[in-house]
Amino acid sequence: MQHFKPELRIPGPTPLPPRVLQRMAEPMINHRGQAFKEKFPEIMKRLGPLFGTENPIYMITGSGTAGMETAVSNLVSPQTPVLCLVGGFFGQRWADLCRAYRADLHVLEFPWGTGADPQKVEDYLSGHPEIEIIFLVHNESSTAVLNNLKEISQARGRHRALLAVDAISSLGGTPVDMDTWGLDVVIGASQKCLMTPPGTVFISISQRARSYLEKSSSSRYYFDLKKYEQFLEKGEAPFTPNVNNVFALECALDLIEAEGLPNVFARHLLLRDMFRAGVKAVGLELLVADRDASPTVTGVKLSNADQFRARIKELYGVEFAGGQGPQAGRTFRVGHMGYATPLDVLTALAVIEMDLEKAGQATKAAETVMIGRKP
Ligand SMILES: Cc1ncc(COP(=O)(O)O)c(C=O)c1O
Known part of the structure; x- marks a missing residue:
């Protein structure tokens, strides 16, 4: 579409x-x-x-x-x-x-x-x-x-x-x-x-x-x-x-x-935390515990992950990566690295919550993280 x-x-x-x-x-x-x-x-x-x-x-x-x-x-x-x-x-x-x-x-x-x-x-x-x-x-x-x-x-x-x-x-x-x-x-x-x-x-x-x-x-x-x-x-x-x-x-x-390397690193941490908060808010399970969580990519467990990915690509043009190795088909991975902003995380979360019929829940949780980080 x-x-x-x-x-x-x-x-x-x-x-x-x-x-x-x-x-x-x-x-x-x-x-x-x-x-x-x-x-x-x-x-x-x-x-x-x-x-x-x-x-x-x-x-x-x-x-x-x-x-x-x-x-x-x-x-x-x-x-x-x-x-x-x-x-x-x-x-x-x-x-x-x-x-x-x-x-x-x-x-x-x-x-x-x-x-x-x-x-x-x-x-x-x-x-x-x-x-x-x-x-x-x-x-x-x-x-x-x-x-x-x-x-x-x-x-x-x-x-x-x-x-x-x-x-x-x-x-x-x-x-x-x-x-x-x-x-x-x-x-x-x-x-x-x-x-x-x-x-x-x-x-x-x-x-x-x-x-x-x-x-x-x-x-x-x-x-x-x-x-x-x-x-x-x-x-x-x-x-x-x-x-x-x-x-x-x-x-x-x-x-x-121009952004400053410490700010670049802080942005990646913010994106990670926003995304993780959003995923938790809609009741999905993260692949990795907070202690080991990557600031550049997040994995999410979902039993029908590949069908979900095909659906959101068709409906919204959003592309997430599949799981690899033993997690293939049972997880999806979302990149939030490089040229990525809070808006990109909100977009990624929006398609997840819409697909799960939980509109507003993930993005709200992410917004709370973002507000908490404002200087
Ligand atoms: C951590 C890591 N190592 C190695 C590679 C392999 O890189 P490439 O596919 O560019 O050869 C990748 C690619 O995704 C990666 O993420």
Whole structure:
């Protein structure tokens, strides 16, 4: 019924601000020319506060998984002992990648829908001094869980293991303090909180992780980080980059800096709390407890979730994501990251309450949260 103004409420790719879209439409420029070289390193540097790092940030043209594979192919050699913390679909992807690179794979599983327990990580590491690299997803988009990165990093104690983090659906929406928290690899992607289209991924590595680039024996070419390092020094990327995404990012960073990063993070928390309050108000069950709740995506239990999603898409043009893994068909997920405002949360809640014939109840609860936050 309603198709000409779609409302995309999935956990990425996200809607884009009109200014970013306009910037994408500008004429192509030479990726080896002066104009690009002047801009590119500066734009990468401006990602520094989002990563919480002084280390260089490299851009790879590819999707989020390309960033994950870059981390694995540069750090993991055959038989490197690694520990993957798995509590969802993307944690499993870390394990799949490590297996593909023939690591000595250890997996610590957590129930889907709960955060990784730092105490269990500490216990596992104390029994396994050989582990060299831990792989973790910060914001597990498949279950809508935000893992406590700082505590998991601290759980290493004196253990020497590096910590590699998929921050693909958290970077730019919630704090990531790479240097202060002692993270060794952080990966972010364009299509989530960064308000830019899919197609670019960003990776930063610590000095300790840098030493692995010399010794890792896994084959790699497109993902060889040393190439990205050498070319960034000249202001370039080693292979033809997604030029339009670079300029989209420049524009998105203007917006983020104008709002102020603390305000961006506070907005994401507000959207999360409004949405969760609304869902509870209509009697639906949230997938994740408050303690582990993601600020960028929320999962909701519903027995006929896929029919519901098809209905609201047809009636209102609103698109929610389905559940993944064991939750497929029994949950839906709603993205509230990047270019998202309280109005977007109210729209998402409005279709839920209308479908449940509880008009006004969810939006009222969300409004109460919003009023409570006003300065
Ligand atoms: C947390 C997380 N990790 C990894 C990925 C994979 O990214 P991509 O599909 O861009 O390869 C996603 C994508 O949704 C994600 O949300």
